[in-house]
Amino acid sequence: MTIATPKPAFTAERQHSVAAALRAVLPAASILSALEDTKPYECDGLAAYRQAPMIVALPASEQEVLAVLKVCRDMNVPIVPRGAGTGLSGGAMPIADGLVLSTARMNQIVRMDAYSRTAVVQPGVRNLAISEAAAQHALYYAPDPSSQIACTIGGNVAENSGGVHCLKYGLTVHNVLRVRVATLEGDVVELGSEALDAPGLDLLSVFIGSEGMLGIVTEVTVKLVPKPACARVIMASFDDVVTGGNAVAKVIAAGIIPAGLEMMDRTSSRMVEPFVKAGYDTDAAAILLCEADGTQEEVEEEIARMTAVLEAAGASAIQVSRSEAERLKFWSGRKNAFPAAGRISPDYYCMDGTIPRKNLAQVLIGIEQMEAKYGLRCANVFHAGDGNLHPLILFDANQPDELHRAEAFGAEILALCVEVGGTITGEHGVGIEKIDSMCVQFKPAELEAFFSVKRAFDPAMLLNPNKAIPTLNRCAEFGKMRVTAGVLPHAGLPRF
Template sequence: MSTAIPDPAVLAAIAARRAQVAAALLRVLPARAVLSEPEDTRPYECDGLAAYRQLPMIVVLPDSEAQIVAVLQVCRELKVPIVPRGAGTGLSGGAMPIADGVVLSTARLNRIVRMDAYSRTAVVQPGVRNLAISEAAAPHGLYYAPDPSSQIACTIGGNVAENSGGVHCLKYGLTVHNVLRVRMVTIDGDVVELGSEALDAPGLDLLSVFIGSEGMLGIVTEVTVKLVPKPATARVIMASFNEVTAGCHAVAALIAAGIIPAGLEMMDQTSSRMVEPFVKAGYDTEAAAILLCEADGTIEEVEEEIARMSAVLNTAGASAIAVSQSEAERLKFWSGRKNAFPAAGRISPDYYCMDGTIPRKRLGQVLEGIARMETKYGLRCANVFHAGDGNLHPLILFNANIPDEFERAEAFGAEILALCVEVGGTITGEHGVGIEKINSMCAQFAPAELDAFFSVKRAFDPVGLLNPDKAIPTLNRCAEFGKMRVSGGMLPFSHLPRF
């Protein structure tokens, strides 16, 4: 195989552009905050979706809001794209760099500005780790509820960008339900506050528009989050099922009974068997599926809810039920679920984590469809997910060293997302769209809907420099992908709009 020799003129132009942008950034940032050598920028070439990589032109690490404002002003003047980055734990390629762009990391803005036990709020900078908020609130008997599996490492700025959830999102909500106010910088360098620490904020509800916008609308510099009282006690039921579909029906039965568990998670046998040797959580590896159902509150409330849930699960066909008898055992049950992704490395060289959301009543149908796809693509899939709100996380197992396996994994994932849309769901839940699902957006949304998304993007970022070419596909892209929902032939390709 021949390798093309880079054109010296092109290389010289790239080097000159890098030098120009670096020099401009060094006028507003200290030298330690500007990385331009490949060996320094290499750690930023991807996020948690390591299958897609791109070396950035430059990485900046500001440590104040004023420095972020200055960086955005430089990039706007020089027309340099900016990719915001938190801890890099995202799983959809949302923080993957652009070759001629700047990665702006908020990792150094990592102060807890204020902890207010009386109002049950915390004001934090975007680089504060999710778990660190709860650790700081613990002496006050409070904690921050959203708890993604990466909570030990992920930052609140990234959580805002992706609208992250976690195993307790069924009862306590996603990031959007637990954030009161966001302070952000626009591409123009203006500092704007969205939301309020009061019960309501004047004007349009732009806070909910901004949360989950994947860094395309502005750079977060400060977040006010809600804190909730730590429950007096919590216990977890591990229910075993001989059939996956029976476990799915049990999920619907619990919600139909008026029970909203603190957490309601499901793992199939493949997941349980890959996790158990890794964590030794006490999982039933003979079961086709297990449900983890948590109750929290006062001792009396928990006892009553455990009894109610056990009755529903038994009626739904559970083959065995185990209830945590101590806090240590409860945490052990959850440790298995939260370590499912790293445990996949024990049984497969690589895995591709999908993220789609479906109506609960369709869980059994979709899991049966995924089983058929395993045969079609010749790849295994471990299913572990937020059953309570229908947020699936299929782990497609593959070996990147085998020719075409990654391509088959990608096709497998795209078909899962198409099935989610077909049954009335959506192509994402909490991982975002990024670059991973951008083609699948074409399968879900019509031209008018995509144009509305771009209208919001243009309102915040008219020059299109913030995380461009992510999350929202152009109509040209959809036409090329062949998945645009054309109505009455009203999509002449020669006039397809671009951002």
């Protein structure tokens, strides 16, 4: 993607003074300031927007995190927390004159307790590493984002990440018991508890999904669940996306909660199949992946029930995994949909919005109409069971106006999600990507309430500023710049 990195917005003197203050509290190797060292931190997974930070700090302990926060507080330096940088909403994009606080070096599993089925981990521990360590106890960590091989638990907490099995097992917020947080003012607080409940307000639920705007995670206690004795997947084909979308609602209406219920349209399956050779039906307009897990008897019963519902809902073909290897193959295609997009398009824009399941067909038809309107292709692959859409808008940033059309396309998808009673994000967060769409979903009083929560945690407003919550002035300007018929008036004006 040919997008230039903006020039630094800080002076050399400012950078040197901040670096000197950090060298008093951190090892020299934990401070990056040369452009060649900070450039890898200029964006997260939303690579269309980039900004080199003034400086990067890599603390290796809670005490070092507190020391970095004190320097930034004393010197009025904005702070952008960063995990593995796999986020897709620009939440970890640096502030021009700010510091990136990476938790990558805080990567230890502190304690694993098979008896209580919990693990205490530092924020830089990879999502998948928790399950790998718990495997010896026949346990695992349920939330499994597509980036689980690389994403870290601290980032998962910041974004309230989900995954293909979140329908049955829940999001991060349902699988985290306790979070230890370093505040900007220098305190360390524990939110939640390893007990069944915690005293006082439920601030854990406020913090999870707060996108690094309230504090820095230094330790997390997660729930572990028993690894199912058996799991099998149905791949159901449909001749049109409307029938497939309606089938999702019918599965849930039948009282079945699959371990996973995912949908891919023809564009998605055709771009993934040559990449992973998962055995997908590439002639189908849509395919559903429906997983059952539990004991052998439970799985057999649920597979039979789901098969009957899907056949009655109009499935044109049904295939059930015959082995664990085939089950993993089915899921590998779904989990590799994003990288596979690079095989058919120079660039892609991965959206994230959530809608009521009953509106799946309506929204998919709307997206199809938008493809013609904006002259861009869109591959739909998503968590169908909980209505969390992930449209992949395919474009070429080297072609004039295609990035702008992709952004307008995405904004219209999010507006449609709100229109049908949904929301602008399910698990990717708001970051910078959806900050204008927040103006569509929330009223001024609601936005001011969000800022009140932030000010309670971060009075100086230094933690990840200008992300996630738009100011009322920004919303007023956005109202003047709303996309109409794919055209944004005054497109040359700066947006960030």
